[in-house]
Each structure stands twice: as structure tokens, then as C-alpha cells.
Amino acid sequence: MKTRIRLLSARLHYEPDIRVFTAASGPVDALHELYLVLERDDGLRGCAEVRANITFLTKVPEERVAPAIRALVDEVTWSAAPEDSLDRIFTLAPGHPPIARAMVESALVDAIARRDGVPAATVLGGGWRGPIETNSCLMLGSDEVFDRLSERFVGEGFRFLKVRFSLDQFDRDFARVARLHERFGERIRLSVDANGAWPPETAIAYLRQLEKFGLEYIEQPTPPGDWDAFCRVGESTSIPLMLDEGLRSDNDVERLARLGAPYLAHLKIVKLGGPRAVVAIARRLRSAGVGMMMGQMNEGAMATALALHCAMAVRPNHNELYGCYGLIDDPTSGLSYDGAQVVVANRPGLGVDFDESQATVVWEIDKD
Numbered sequence: 001m002k003t004r005i006r007l008l009s010a011r012l013h014y015e016p017d018i019r020v021f022t023a024a025s026g027p028v029d030a031l032h033e034l035y036l037v038l039e040r041d042d043g044l045r046g047c048a049e050v051r052a053n054i055t056f057l058t059k060v061p062e063e064r065v066a067p068a069i070r071a072l073v074d075e076v077t078w079s080a081a082p083e084d085s086l087d088r089i090f091t092l093a094p095g096h097p098p099i100a101r102a103m104v105e106s107a108l109v110d111a112i113a114r115r116d117g118v119p120a121a122t123v124l125g126g127g128w129r130g131p132i133e134t135n136s137c138l139m140l141g142s143d144e145v146f147d148r149l150s151e152r153f154v155g156e157g158f159r160f161l162k163v164r165f166s167l168d169q170f171d172r173d174f175a176r177v178a179r180l181h182e183r184f185g186e187r188i189r190l191s192v193d194a195n196g197a198w199p200p201e202t203a204i205a206y207l208r209q210l211e212k213f214g215l216e217y218i219e220q221p222t223p224p225g226d227w228d229a230f231c232r233v234g235e236s237t238s239i240p241l242m243l244d245e246g247l248r249s250d251n252d253v254e255r256l257a258r259l260g261a262p263y264l265a266h267l268k269i270v271k272l273g274g275p276r277a278v279v280a281i282a283r284r285l286r287s288a289g290v291g292m293m294m295g296q297m298n299e300g301a302m303a304t305a306l307a308l309h310c311a312m313a314v315r316p317n318h319n320e321l322y323g324c325y326g327l328i329d330d331p332t333s334g335l336s337y338d339g340a341q342v343v344v345a346n347r348p349g350l351g352v353d354f355d356e357s358q359a360t361v362v363w364e365i366d367k368d
């Protein structure tokens with residue numbers, strides 16, 4: 001029994017106002033998306049998507065993502081039951097980066113769900129749920145675009161807005177939060193993402209100024225991996241701290257679990273090695289009293305759909321699923337936004353459709 005495996009590539013673009021620009025990524029002109037398509041002779045079929053140009057998070061250079069996926073594909077026995085292939089990936093995990101594991105595992109989860117005629121959320125231990133509310137994000141850029149987008153998002157019904165802070169323009173960023181607070185008041189809830197930019201003394205000083213806005217949380221205020229700084233800041237502010245770039249390994253999960261409430265975790269499939277890993281970590285953290293947000297990178301509708309199915313299974317405190325909002329050339333269809341609600345059909349698998357003609361083949365192989 002043969003399995004045909006294809007890796008495809010596409011560069012996706014947002015409408016002009018919606019440009020990815022954070023302190024960690026810098027300005028991003030296009031999302032470099034990779035798609036893995038599995039098709040076996042017995043009809044088993046699955047698809048998945050990851051974004052390649054997120055080296056700041058994965059530590060895997062953009063040009064090395066496709067070879068990393070191929071290396072893992074070559075070690076899986078594709079004639080086996082897909083559940084056995086998932087177990088094989090778990091065994092091989094130490095030798096492969098999380099982004100590669102996330103891609104292959106995600107395609108297998110989609111394949112199992114399609115085979116069984118159920119939504120991917122069911123395979124992940126949950127069940128399909130109707131529209132799920134997400135936040136939206138205000139990136140770095142001009143004040144004109146910031147104000148225009150904030151009016152747009154609130155007008156469309158977004159109640160949760162996250163403001164990206166820059167490395168060295170706190171006064172400007174603070175003024176933006178103040179402007180949102182004054183303009184929209186109780187209509188919205190605000191959070192801030194520093195992307196690990198601040199040393200602890202700076203973070204403490206900044207957060208004390210931000211406390212008056214009643215922020216939902218401050219995301220990754222201190223450099224990833226510096227647990228002393230993270231804990232010191234957490235003990236010095238009333239704003240809940242959320243870990244993102246600093247939450248990668250089992251050791252990170254265990255340390256965060258020991259901290260407990262009111263700390264929060266930002267869960268991402270590509271960072272943690274796949275949707276099953278996300279669900280398992282969510283359960284561990286919930287039992288320790290740690291709140292969580294189901295999130296993603298800025299990426300296309302297929303990856304967004306899988307994050308949505310994880311949210312259905314995990315039922316987190318917060319959702320960050322705006323990734324494909326505003327894309328103008330996404331080859332995946334079937335996921336949409338109804339205001340701040342993310343909508344996908346109750347269908348087997350991810351509930352979306354992928355048009356391969358809008359992507360370029362990177363490699364194609366047959367496996368026994």
C-alpha cells in the first residue's frame with residue numbers, strides 16, 4: 001500500500017492595513033506557508049499547514065523547515081495505521097524540531113478525523129462547537145493605521161484587543177493603550193504583548209504604569225528562558241502574566257504548573273509539536289490552576305482551523321485565532337469570521353478545502 005506525500009508552498013498576503021509587525025518578528029511582507037498532503041491507496045487523506053518564516057519562535061531557519069519536515073516523513077511507516085504513525089512520531093520527537101512534528105501530526109489528525117467521519121476536535125478529545133470568539137491584534141506601525149483598525153475591529157464586534165509593544169517606544173505604546181481605554185471604555189478588554197523585550201526592572205516600571213487600565217494580561221514581558229525575571233515581575237504587578245515564547249519544553253510546562261494561578265499559558269501547535277501535545281499540556285496546566293489561551297501564529301485558514309479545533313477540545317480562557325483574518329490570497333477556504341466569531345463547518349476533518357492549484361509543489365514522494 002502506497003502513500004503519496006506532497007509538500008506545497010505559498011506566500012500569503014494581507015490587505016494593506018493588516019501587516020504583521022511585532023517586536024520579535026519585525027515587519028513581515030508575506031506569510032511563507034507550507035502544506036503537507038497525505039493520500040494513501042486505501043483512501044486515507046489528510047492535510048496540514050505550518051508557517052515557515054517564524055524563526056524567531058521556532059529557532060528553525062525558514063529555508064530549513066521543508067527539509068526538517070521531509071526528514072521526519074522519511075522515518076514514519078506510512079503503511080501502518082495512522083494511530084501507530086502518531087505513536088511513531090512521539091518516539092521520534094527528540095530528534096526532530098516541533099515545527100516538523102506539528103506538520104506531520106496535524107496531517108495525521110486530519111486524516112483520522114476524515115476516515116472516521118468526525119471533526120478533528122473529536123479526535124483531540126473534544127467535540128465540534130459553534131462559532132468561537134477570538135481576540136484581534138493591533139500591530140506595530142503608524143498611529144493612523146492603529147486608530148483605523150481599532151475602530152474597525154470594535155465596530156465589527158471584537159471585544160478583546162491585544163496591543164503589540166515595541167522595543168523602545170513605551171511612551172507611544174502607552175499612549176495607544178490610553179487612547180483605546182478612553183475611546184471604547186467597557187466595550188473592550190485589553191491586553192499587551194511585549195514579546196520578551198524588557199529586562200525585569202524595566203518590566204516592573206512599565207507594568208506599574210499599565211495597571212490602571214485593568215489589562216486582561218501582559219504577554220511575555222521578560223526574555224524567554226529567564227524564569228527568575230518572569231517570577232520577579234509576576235510578584236510585582238497585579239496584571240496576570242502570560243508565557244508564550246518562554247513555554248516550549250516539558251521543563252517549562254512543569255515550572256509554569258508549579259507557579260499556578262494567576263499565571264497564564266499561550267498554547268501554539270507549531271511551538272509545542274502538534275495538536276495532541278497542545279491538548280495534553282492544556283490538561284496538565286489546567287489541573288495546576290494555570291489559565292490558558294489557544295493561539296497561533298499569523299497564518300492561513302488551514303492552520304487556523306486546526307487551532308480552532310484545539311480550542312473546541314481544550315475550552316481555554318482566551319482564544320487568539322485571528323491568523324487568517326484579512327488574507328487576500330489564501331488557497332484554503334471554508335473558515336470565516338462573523339465579527340469576532342470564528343466559523344468553520346461541522347464536517348469530517350478540519351472542515352476546510354484546499355486548492356492545490358494556488359500553491360507550488362516543493363517535493364512529492366511515494367512511500368510504502
